[in-house]
Amino acid sequence: MANLKSEYKCALLLTIDLIGGKWKLRLLWHIIHGDNRFSLLRRAIPEITEKMLTTQLKELENSGMIVRWVDRGQVPVKVEYSVSGEYDSIIPIIDDLCNFTKEFAKKNKIYIPS
Numbered sequence: 001m002a003n004l005k006s007e008y009k010c011a012l013l014l015t016i017d018l019i020g021g022k023w024k025l026r027l028l029w030h031i032i033h034g035d036n037r038f039s040l041l042r043r044a045i046p047e048i049t050e051k052m053l054t055t056q057l058k059e060l061e062n063s064g065m066i067v068r069w070v071d072r073g074q075v076p077v078k079v080e081y082s083v084s085g086e087y088d089s090i091i092p093i094i095d096d097l098c099n100f101t102k103e104f105a106k107k108n109k110i111y112i113p114s
Helices: 011-019 024-032 038-044 049-062 090-107
Strands: 066-071 078-083
Touching: 011 024, 024 038, 024 049, 024 090, 038 049, 038 066, 049 066, 049 078
Parallel strands: none
Antiparallel strands: 066 078
C-alpha cells in the first residue's frame, strides 16, 4: 500500500497518497470503463511496465480502492479488477474530473485524443 499516514493536515494530501502519481487515476478510469484485466490494462496504457502495473494494482488493492476477483475455474485463471463497492463513490468523481479536463483543454486549445 502507499505509505498512508495516521494523520493528514488536509484531505487532499490523503487523496494524493491514495490515487496520486502517474498511474493510479488512469488505472482507476480504465477499470471503471471496462479495461478490468491485466492484459487489457497493459494494452490501454502501453507506456506502463508490467512491474509498475503490478505494483500500482497491488497498492490500489491494499488500500481497498479496488477488488481483485480470481476465477480459478478457467484455464488460464481469469483475474478481474473492479472498484470496491465501499469506495464506488469515486466513479462519478473521476468521470467529472475527466469532463472538467476536456472542457479546460477545449478552452485552452489543448489537444486530447478521444
